[in-house]
């Protein structure tokens with residue numbers, strides 16, 4: 001489904017609004033409405049349960065957004081948390097220079113995919129994709145070109161050779177998408193951290209930063225947590241919280257925001273074991289994603305060619321968003337970079353005494369870091385469908401994995417008279433104690449079903465005249481639109497079986 005349709009559905013059905021909408025919004029900043037908050041909480045809860053509740057050696061923390069400014073010196077963010085930016089002198093539009101080159105390569109990749117799908121059609125069952133890619137002159141030429149460009153981009157960025165990044169853009173004849181102009185400025189590094197001032201008097205104001213990742217709140221508390229939880233390495237600390245980045249290029253809805261939420265876990269391990277734990281967490285996190293039920297084929301790993309300043313290995317779990325495979329989660333082997341630097345900058349001993357090894361050391365860290373808004377977009381975009389119905393009409397339906405659905409149930413009296421609403425309200429008052437439930441008696445029943453489909457409610461409980469006679473209700477399934485008549489007495493058990501998050505957690 002096109003991203004435009006997803007954005008308008010999210011607004012129309014109370015998931016996401018542009019921030020400060022009445023003032024024409026604020027670029028790359030969004031507000032979550034009721035259904036959005038519920039969905040976000042369900043995702044958060046599923047992550048927390050899988051990471052914290054299911055691991056006796058992982059504990060939680062909720063550290064402050066503001067931190068001592070030296071934190072960001074020690075973490076390397078003051079010096080190295082930059083994006084290379086380039087301006088188009090004619091349109092005055094600003095771009096990420098690396099993204100311009102990567103998007104150019106993506107176009108070449110799409111050409112390769114087109115060639116492959118044409119050949120698949122031509123050769124039918126006998127098609128050998130691997131051999132075709134290796135032997136087809138057009139495809140192998142395109143592949144080599146992409147590799148060459150990306151290698152050069154990575155080398156230039158690693159060597160901080162921003163002139164060469166600009167040269168590459170000019171040589172590839174990349175034009176501004178708005179003006180078509182190829183008149184580019186120099187490439188300059190731009191720090192992504194937002195800063196503000198702290199202090200009571202104008203003379204004593206200190207510049208502090210809004211955290212660009214939640215991880216540093218975990219690092220600076222490493223020994224506090226270790227001592228109070230009495231956990232031994234290897235152990236982890238998990239956190240969900242807001243992070244802020246001055247993303248200049250705001251595109252693709254909530255995929256890249258200035259204010260967003262991260263779900264991060266730092267796992268502290270003995271030095272030398274980090275690669276092993278890195279592999280373990282890569283697999284564990286992939287299993288978690290797949291357990292949600294959005295199709296294994298929609299996920300893939302991508303190794304980082306260019307490592308962040310703190311990592312000795314890193315990869316992304318990518319998801320197939322409406323605009324292609326993109327990063328959903330990062331898994332990083334962060335070495336002892338952060339803790340060592342915090343020890344150096346703070347002058348405090350951050351070493352851990354390992355009773356098994358009988359020695360002191362700074363633990364190494366494997367990090368899993370996922371954007372909550374990003375997985376929200378993955379779930380929303382995967383779930384939104386336009387179904388063609390047998391009667392020729394269409395319905396908009398959000399086929400959320402049921403345990404994530406913001407509203408689990410709707411209780412609907414068939415008509416607004418003859419005691420049906422009273423009966424339905426009694427059921428509603430009982431069910432709302434267990435599930436997020438809506439009561440709706442307005443409009444014809446068909447329209448009410450459509451309204452629930454559009455917000456992704458997996459089950460509707462309908463009370464009709466038969467209910468008054470024999471205490472049975474109908475249970476309508478969102479995906480198949482089938483209705484089953486069941487005794488009211490068995491409703492709670494049936495719903496427990498269908499909605500219990502335990503069924504999904506077992507796959508973790």
Ligand code: GAP
Pocket residue numbers: 212213214215245247254255256257258260261262264327328329330367369370371372373374
């Ligand atoms: N602590 C490591 C870290 O922050 P990252 O790869 O920069 O690593 C981790 O970010 C995750 O946070 C990403 O995989 C993505 O899901 C999410 N994320 C990063 N920047 C974001 C942004 N501007 N808007 C929304 N989500 C973002």
